[in-house]
Amino acid sequence: MMSINTAVADPRPNWDTYFMSIAAVVASRANCSRRKVAAVVVSENRVISTGYNGTPRGVTNCFAGGCARCAGSAPSGSSLEECICVHAEQNAICQAAYYGIRLEGSTIYVTISPCLTCAKLIINAGIREVVYGGDYAFNAQTAALLAEAGVVCRKFDD
Numbered sequence: 001m002m003s004i005n006t007a008v009a010d011p012r013p014n015w016d017t018y019f020m021s022i023a024a025v026v027a028s029r030a031n032c033s034r035r036k037v038a039a040v041v042v043s044e045n046r047v048i049s050t051g052y053n054g055t056p057r058g059v060t061n062c063f064a065g066g067c068a069r070c071a072g073s074a075p076s077g078s079s080l081e082e083c084i085c086v087h088a089e090q091n092a093i094c095q096a097a098y099y100g101i102r103l104e105g106s107t108i109y110v111t112i113s114p115c116l117t118c119a120k121l122i123i124n125a126g127i128r129e130v131v132y133g134g135d136y137a138f139n140a141q142t143a144a145l146l147a148e149a150g151v152v153c154r155k156f157d158d
Contacts, residue, residue, distance in 0.1 A: 015045055016131055016156055016157075016158075019040050019042055019047070019107075019131070020109055020111070020131070020133060020156050020158070022040050022047065022109075023039065023109050023110065023133075024038070024111065025038075026038035026039075026040060026088075027052055027088075027111050029052045030054050030088070031052075031053075031055060031062050031063050031064075032053045032054045032055075032062045032085045033062050033063045033067070033070045034070045035053065035112075036053070036111075037052065037087065037088040038050065038051065038088045038111050039051045039089045039091070039092040039108055039109065040092070040108070041093075041106050041108050041109075042108075042109065043103075043105065048106065049092045049093070049095050049096040049099075049101055050095065051088045051090065051092030051094070053087050053091065054085055054086065054091075055084055055085055055086070056084065056086055062085055067084045067085050069084070070083060070085060087114075087115065087118050088111070089110055089114055089121065090117075090121060092108065093121050093125045093127075096125075103125045104127075105127075105128050106126070106127050106128065106129075107130075107131060108127050108129070108131070109131045109132075109156075110130065110131070110132045110133065111132070111133045111134065112132060112133055112135065112136040113132040113133075113134070113135050113142075113155075114130060114132065114136075114137075114138065114142065114146075115136065116137070116139070116141060116142045116145070119142045119145050119151075122146070122151060123145070123149040128150070128151060128152065129152040129153070129154075130153040131155075131156050132153070132154075132155055132156060133155075133156050
């Protein structure tokens with residue numbers, strides 16, 4: 001009997017591409033008027049939480065004037081202490097808490113690199129890996145903090 005090799009290359013996107021594609025769609029829901037960012041938290045290749053940036057629940061959307069800083073002319077990266085928008089990573093972690101979902105050991109896919117504050121939340125939420133797209137405020141201190149806490153952090157390579 002002749003054996004036929006039926007191995008076919010898998011035409012599907014790899015997991016990183018799949019979850020970063022989902023993050024891109026989630027970002028379309030962002031209500032920040034300055035930048036659209038999203039985070040997708042995954043455990044065992046299943047989406048367990050998502051978040052996008054914008055004003056807190058029950059507050060006028062940023063694009064509708066809810067955040068005076070974003071509606072103003074402050075240069076990018078300045079007057080951040082006046083911004084009331086919540087980062088995508090923060091919202092994904094808060095959504096999990098709101099619905100009682102455990103994040104320990106999960107991976108977070110983010111459309112841009114996490115800032116220092118988000119890195120601290122990622123660590124304390126028990127997230128073990130960060131995969132990010134573009135660069136934002138990913139400085140040496142943020143990278144060192146994640147590394148010291150044992151959180152793997154890598155830039156998405158499509």
